[in-house]
Every structure is written in structure tokens, then in C-alpha cells.
Amino acid sequence: MQTAEIRRRWLAYFEGTGHTVVPSAPLVHDDPNLLFVNAGMVPFKPYFLGQQTPPWERATSVQKCVRTLDIEEVGKTTRHGTFFQMNGNFSFGDYFKAGAIEHAWKLVTGSQSEGGLGFDPDKIWVTVLGPGLLPHLPNGDEEAAALWREIAGLPDERIQRRGVEDNYWHMGVPGPAGPCSEIYVDRGAEFGPEGGPLVDEERFLEIWNLVFMQEELAAVRAKADFDVVRELPSKNIDTGMGLERAAYLLQGVDNLYEIDEVYPVIERAEEMSGRGYGADHGDDVRFRVVADHVRSGLMLMSDGVTPGNEGRGYVLRRLLRRAVRSMRLLGVQDPALPHLLPVSNDVMKASYPELEGDFARISQIAYAEEEAFRRTLASGTTILDLAVTRAKESGSTVLAGDQAFALHDTYGFPIDLTLEMAAEQGVEVDRDGFVRLMTEQRERAKADAKAKKSGHASTEVWRELRDQGATEFLAYETLTAEGSVRGLVVDGARVPSLSQGQRGMVVLDRTPFYAESGGQIADEGVIETASGAVLRVRDVQRPVKGLIAHTVEVESGELTEGLDVNATVDQDWRVQACQAHSGTHVVHAALRQVLGPTALQSGSYNKPGYLRLDFAWGSALSPETRSEIEEAANLALRQDLPVSAAYMTLPEAREAGALALFGETYDEQVRVVEIGGRWSRELCGGTHVRHSSQIGALTLTGESSVGSGSRRLEALVGLDALHYLGRERALVSELSGLVGVRPEHLADRVGQLLTRLKDAEKQIASMRQAAVMSDAGALVASARDVNGVTWLGHDAGAGVGGDDLRRLVTDLRARLGEDRPAVVAGVSAVDDRPVVVVATNGAARDRGFKAGQLVKVAAQALGGNGGGKDDLAQGGGKDASQTAEALTQIEQALGSV
Structure with a gap:
């Protein structure tokens, strides 16, 4: 049964039982706790937490998920995957344990011909929370065990009791929680011993978890350490079935890498590499990494994630680059993603049709990232290999942190890639040293930025002032406040006073000024004293936490420590x-x-x-x-x-x-x-x-x-x-008047004028070229012999551009023929910027006269430089008055050989 078909059957079954089908939320969800949606219930959290009223009593979804903690384990086992899909059905105060168990049993064991999944009822095992584990549930979840016997007819030996770690669910924070019941499928004796999931979870594979949210927790200290506040007045159901797990069981394959939505990428990688999947464990790991990461990258990019150096972007960059590098380790040196990504797209679009219309954007991002990584690999790999070799030669098995940092900082080589590649060569990386250097770099950057904002004062100065107490921040409440001067700082040191004309920093005990943060720049305004001192506030910063410093210019009077002041923010500002x-x-x-x-x-x-x-x-x-x-x-x-x-x-x-x-x-x-x-x-x-x-x-x-x-x-x-x-309107009005049309017709009129201008420019260029070329015959006649070389130098004058000059020089060279050595040079100037072009024929080059060398001689006279091929070269300079001298220098160079 295809994965898309399992997905369809799931949604169809629950829609047929009164559940609202809720589309998958994007992988990027507006939850600051999460980089990506990592569980099927994440989009429903506000309803379970009571923050929002659910719009339905029962719902179902197939949610896209990404988990990033196990990226390094992908491929090494057959269970770890980055992207996966979670089938879920949810009840919000509607049905509870009996309903959840009944739905699960009917769908799991229902006949495939009638829309079920068709698992053998005799192969199904379940687990429930055991007795004696939680004070408020002394008997465990015997209610669920009884329902499995009653509804499914399961014998008690196939209903196993497990601990809180396995069969009690909560979010890790105060909120709804409750026991859960997991459904397992017996894969057969070839996968392990008998005895159910308590004995072996390779043979007995979990496919579905039913969570019975029936109580509210207060403090949550650990998975099995929490306080129960009360029973929930409205009990909820949250279930999750791993779609990939169901797929590989129903498709008769051993793991998630061999299902129909993943394995085609492995097959394409086999074709590209000439190696076979299943022949070598090391290669198998690489094939799995490629298949998982290409699919995961595809789905992340489809939800708007782009490669970057932080957060989500870095996860995507890491996935794509690990896939590319795994292909290189499989022997594929050419770009790989243009061959692999379309395969993944083709198999995933059955479930996610939107991929088809967005693939052009996705592929553009992916291919650009691979090309950038190929450049990084080219430079970084050589340097890393050399560093590893030197470490080994010195008898060390550790690559220094500063070398890893240099790879990252100078060549853009990701640290995780350095770790991987060094490990493959039997060398560890001093990760602590790397982290220390990264931290120092960040701190230096922060210190530099802060120094620019804080008059380069030392941290000690600010901490000394902070020890006197935090600045009371009044910016949300008022635009004016009375306060006293705690300290004055000039050029990084405390001073007793500021006088007229001085610039310094003032720390008050309380201030209405907003200090720059969160993207908002600081307030401006004035600080005044009763004696008439006026200080203009130009900037406000927080040099250390809790302290606010005002950068001021003293317009009049004098300010000393301890004085009372009135601080006023510019209201318009x-x-x-x-x-x-x-x-x-x-x-x-x-x-x-x-x-x-x-x-x-x-x-x-x-x-x-x-x-x-x-x-x-x-x-x-x-x-x-x-x-x-x-x-x-x-x-x-x-x-x-x-x-x-x-x-x-x-x-x-x-x-x-x-x-x-x-x-x-x-x-x-x-x-x-x-x-x-x-x-x-x-x-x-x-x-x-x-x-x-x-x-x-x-x-x-x-x-x-x-x-x-x-x-x-x-x-x-x-x-x-x-x-x-207003300025835009005035400009439109002025332009409309100039071209004589109403504003609404301005764009059409300007378009017409631009077309006519381009046509005129083409005509002028054609006429100019004809004029330049018209003298070619007379110029050929002016050529003369210099040291056995036919020499023709011509000053085309002002206004002749480089393109026209090249055409003229190459035409003159052709007219002179190949019978004897010939060198042609032309000079001109456009906007007082001189240009020189030199061309040589084959006979001249045989004599050793090369255009690239000769043009440099001329360009030096023009105050510039030049270069090009042996037969044609161009140069320029800054001094248009020396064009004649440039030609003279070429002629002298010909005569000196």
C-alpha cells in the first residue's frame, strides 16, 4: 500500500466518523520554543492548554514534522529520520478512551477492501500504564486495559503494563496530561524473540500512541516527577501514528528508507554512483543520509525555509550539504541535487500537490546552495586534510580548536562538517577550543559595537556605577522626569563635571529616555539643571544590564555629579x-x-x-x-x-x-x-x-x-x-507636464519615448561606426615601416568608444594582411578617459611582438594599465593629453627589437 494511500485512508476514515480534516500546519510554526513542528499535536496545543476554544469537537490531520536532534544518527540506524509525517485524531471534550480505542482498532485491523489498513488482529499488542507507579493512579490505567479486552478482544497477555517513562504523557510544562496506550505490531520471529514490546521493540514495533488527557499538572520537574492539580473537567484525546512506520510495515520492507516516498532517491543515487545499496554498511549509511536529507530539505524549502548560518536556515544548509557530501563519498563529484531533488519531488507530490507549482523556486535555492558548498569544499577540504596530516605526523589525534576555527571563519567550513571529516580520518577536534574562540569573537564584536555606543568606557566604570543601583526606567510612563546625576564619563573615565562645549556620558538615577534596543534607536531631548545648564541628549545606551547612559553635548552651563536635573524627551521625536x-x-x-x-x-x-x-x-x-x-x-x-x-x-x-x-x-x-x-x-x-x-x-x-x-x-x-x-505626486505632475499627457497615461508615454530613444541611439551608433570606418582606406595608406614591421598608429579623437575603436583596429589589421609583420594601434578618449587598442598579425607575433605587452607600454604613458591576448589587447588610463605619446611609445618599442 502506497504511503499516499495510507494517508488518504486515514483521513477518509476519520472524516467519515465526524472528524474535521485539518490541513497540515507548515513546518515553521509560530512557537518560539520550536525551530520546527516536531509532533502532530503541536498545532493543537492552544486548544489542549485552554488558551483558545477549539472550533471543532473532533479533528484529524496528517502533520508534517521535522526533528533535528538525531541528524548525526540518520542512516546509521533504520529508525532515525529527519522529516516524518504524523497521523493524528483529536477529541476536545467529545469521545474519550473507549472512542479512541474503538477508532484505532477498527482502522488498524479493518479490511483493506473496506478502507482499513488490514493489519492481522493476532499480531497486535498494546501497552498501558502499570499499577503502583503514580499515587493518584494506584491501579495504573486498568480502565484502558479493560477497554482493549472488551472492544478489541485482546487477551491479557497481549496487554502489557509499562512505566511512567513510556506510558504517561505530558508537555514538560504545567498543563493537561494523562496516561497513554501504545499499539505495537509483531513483525515475526525473524526480527527477534517472543515476549511482546517489554522484551524486544525491534520485533514488536510501535505504530500508534493514544494519549488520554484526563488531568492537569502543576509543577513538572521531570518526566516522572510532577504534581497533579485536578482532573480535567473536559477530557481530551490526542493520538499519533507514524505514517512512515505504517508504510514500511504495509509495504513489506524493513525500514523507512525503503518505502515508496524515500527509496527512489536511493535508486537514483545508485545509478549515479555505480554502487549498490545493501552491499556495504558504510555506503548504506551514505545512501540513507542522501535519501532522508534530500526529502527533508525539499519539505523545509517548500515551507519557506532557506539556507543560512543560524537557526532554521542552518539546519536546512546542514541537511543539503550532508547530502551533497555523502554523494561525493559515494564517488559522485558532479552536482547531485539536480538529479536527486526532482525524484523526491515526484514521489512526494502525490501527498503534497503544492510541490509541483513551487518546485522551480525550491530547486533554484537548492542548486545554488550546492554550488556554493562545492566551492567551500574545494578550498576547505585541502586545508583540513593538510591540518589532519600534520596532526598525525606530530603524533596527535586531536585537531586544534584554532585550526577548526580558521576553517570556519576564513573558509566558511561548517564545524559539524569538520568534526565529521576529521572523525573519518581518526582524528578528534578540540571542540571546546573552537567554542571558546567563537565566543571570544562574538564578545569582541559585541564589545566593539558597545564601545562605539558608550564612548569606549571600560566595563569596570559601568559596573562601578551599576553597583550604586539600577537606573529607574520611566520611558513607558512619561516624557519628563526629575532625577539626580549618578556619574559622568568622558573618554572611558569618570570625571567630576562636564562644561560648555564638552561631549560626555551622563548616568541618572531615573530617566524617561528610551535606550536603544530591539531595533528602535534612542530618544533625543534635553537634560537641564536649576542653575541653567542645558545638555542636548544625542544617544542613550545600556552599557551594562540595568544601567542607562546618556550621550550629551553641553550647550550651556556646567553639570557635576550629584546635581538634581530635569530630563525631557523631545515629544515629536x-x-x-x-x-x-x-x-x-x-x-x-x-x-x-x-x-x-x-x-x-x-x-x-x-x-x-x-x-x-x-x-x-x-x-x-x-x-x-x-x-x-x-x-x-x-x-x-x-x-x-x-x-x-x-x-x-x-x-x-x-x-x-x-x-x-x-x-x-x-x-x-x-x-x-x-x-x-x-x-x-x-x-x-x-x-x-x-x-x-x-x-x-x-x-x-x-x-x-x-x-x-x-x-x-x-x-x-x-x-x-x-x-x-507628496514628492512622488509632484514628480509625476512635473513629468506629465513635460511630456504633455495626463498622469494616468505617463507610463505609456515614457515607454514610447524610451523606445524611440533606443532606436535613435542605435542609429547614432551605426552612423558613428560608419564614420570611424570611412577613413580606413586612407589610414592603411599612411602605414609605414618600422624595423621591418608595418606600423599603423591612429588617434581616433574624442568620443570614439572602446568597441568602435576595436572594430577599427581589427579592420585595419585585416586590410594590412599577413604577408609581412603588422602592428596596428588606436587611441581615443571618452569623457577625458583615454583608451588604447593594439592588434598584431601572425607574422608580427612570430617576430615576438605581442599585443598584450605593447598595450601595457602605451597604457603606462596614459597613467593606467592594460592587457589582453597576444593578437588583440586593450588598455586605458587617466591622462587623455598623452594619447600621442602612447602611440610614440609603441613605435619606439617596435624599433628597439
């Missing part, structure tokens, strides 16, 4: 900064609304009136898509959505669905900013407007690439957006 930061959230939400949840923000920057947002995406956005994003954003502004902020614990924020930037570090207490409720919910420490309409207007001004798989949107908000649109 803050208003526009709030507009920009809220606008960033709005654009992010609009982006995800239009492109889907995979378009996640990877960075941002906003200042008064301006914002930019970087996001993961593999191709440029069309003008239509940009317009759609802009419209979605402005619709949110028009709807006057409420903007609110709340503090909560990080787990609470994650459970609420708040988006967090991956790779960022957050405190346990975080600030969650919402715009229109769930429409935009992000972790954010910035300042914001109170209603979306206060952003004013928003217009996208640019979209560009900022690296492989990453795009950037730029926009203006508020008055800056209106001024931009």
Missing part, C-alpha cells in the same frame, strides 16, 4: 519613533498575512518616520505582492486597532502565541505587545502608539535582498510617509 516601531509590527503582521507564517522577521531597525524589516524569503516580491502588503498594513491603520502591552512570564508569552525573534535572549519576565489582539502579538521592549490609526500613513519605499534567503522591506510612516507621497 518620541511620537514619530512610536509610529515607526508600531509600524514595524504592523508590516510584520501584514507580511505574514500575505505571504504566510514562514515569512518571519529576522531583524529590524526603526527611527522617527522610518522603518526597515528583514525577513526570511527566497525571492524578490512582485509589485503586486508589495501593494498587497501595503494595503493590508494600511487597512490595519484605518481599523484603529488597539495597541496594548502586558508583562508575563516567558512560558506564558509563548503559550499565548507571542512571536519572538529566534536567537534572541529574553528574561523570564517579558513584555508582550499586541495590535488588534492575535493579529499582531510579539515580544517587544519598544515604545508604541496607543491605537494603530496614530501611525498616520504607511508607505513601502523599497524591497531588496540582504543575503541568501533574506529580504528587506523599507517603509516610511506618519508625516514622512505623507511628504514622500
